Amino acid sequence: MKIDEEKCIGCGNCVPYCPVSAISLNEKAEIDRERCVECGVCYRSGACPVDAIVIEELEYPRTLRSFFSDPLTVHKETGIPGRGTAEMKTNDVSNRFTETLLGLALEVGRPGISTSFEEVEKLTKRLVSLKRSGVPIEFEPDNPLTVLMNSETGELPEEIKKERVLSAIIEMRIPYEHVKRVLEEVKEVANEINTVFSLDFITRNIEGKRISEELLNIVQSAGFSPRPNGKTNVGLGRVGR
Ligand code: SF4
Ligand code: SF4
Known part of the structure; x- marks a missing residue:
């Protein structure tokens, strides 16, 4: 993910959406590429009023960030x-x-x-x-x-x-x-x-x-403290693999 510096007006709306705090704000927003996991949340949030958040064409191995996030x-x-x-x-x-x-x-x-x-x-x-x-x-x-x-x-x-x-x-x-x-x-x-x-x-x-x-x-x-939780699956399953 990257910020289009020409478009960014430095409003800061995007900053709180990042789940790994990769976006910082000086006069404009900046994305720390090392920290960014390419989750797409900032882009999908629709927080940017000027469409300055831009999806990049990723190359392997960086593509894995997106696949897993x-x-x-x-x-x-x-x-x-x-x-x-x-x-x-x-x-x-x-x-x-x-x-x-x-x-x-x-x-x-x-x-x-x-x-x-x-x-x-x-x-x-x-x-x-x-x-x-x-x-x-x-x-x-x-x-x-x-x-x-x-x-x-x-x-x-x-x-x-x-x-x-x-x-x-x-x-x-x-x-x-x-x-x-x-x-x-x-x-x-x-x-x-x-x-x-x-x-x-x-x-x-x-x-x-x-x-x-x-x-x-x-x-x-084995030394763990379990926290039982439940998940109800409502839908059509299939039998066998
Ligand atoms: S793509 Fe995800 S991790 Fe990267 S800057 Fe946007 S919200 Fe943060
Ligand atoms: S929401 Fe858009 S304009 Fe505002 S700081 Fe983020 S990238 Fe810049």
């Missing part, structure tokens, strides 16, 4: 808009999560703080290493991060590591009996992460099984 941008690799797959956003539309397989997502970065891919890689490397040691982690193939990371090492391409995005989501399926081991590993690497991240669990509630309660116990015993 602007929900309206579709990832070229997956054809899916946003940071996670449809399954993540609407919970269980294709029976991906079962009685034995838990959905686990790690959302790295949030509006206000954002993240670089360098931080995300600290988690992907550790998780892939865990997988190679025998823990059956299944990374979601349609997730844009899965497409980017090296499946043998968990490394992300060198040229993208400094790119900043609002957040990136690592999506996995894990058999319930391995959840504690994965969480312990995540807990260990958490101290090295230079941004915020949240853990999301996606379970199927099966009558009489009380999976959610069991899961809460596992999460607590």
Whole structure:
């Protein structure tokens, strides 16, 4: 995103719209290109009275900022808009999560703080290493991060590591009996992460099984403080993948 200096009248209307405080105002508005995650909020807000906010033609790897930060941008690799797959956003539309397989997502970065891919890689490397040691982690193939990371090492391409995005989501399926081991590993690497991240669990509630309660116990015993939340999906799902 950039500001057309000729048009900008320095009104400051755009400044509060930026979720990462990348816009500053002197006589005219200025965008800090390093901080800007190309989310498009300033442009879409319609805050500028003189149309001085201009969408730039981005080149790789900067395009990733937009793919991971602007929900309206579709990832070229997956054809899916946003940071996670449809399954993540609407919970269980294709029976991906079962009685034995838990959905686990790690959302790295949030509006206000954002993240670089360098931080995300600290988690992907550790998780892939865990997988190679025998823990059956299944990374979601349609997730844009899965497409980017090296499946043998968990490394992300060198040229993208400094790119900043609002957040990136690592999506996995894990058999319930391995959840504690994965969480312990995540807990260990958490101290090295230079941004915020949240853990999301996606379970199927099966009558009489009380999976959610069991899961809460596992999460607590791994040293996390769970905050149960619900999301109701109203719509037409599809069966199978
Ligand atoms: S595109 Fe997003 S991050 Fe960049 S300046 Fe505009 S609001 Fe801020
Ligand atoms: S809203 Fe438009 S005119 Fe006002 S400071 Fe921002 S870019 Fe400049």
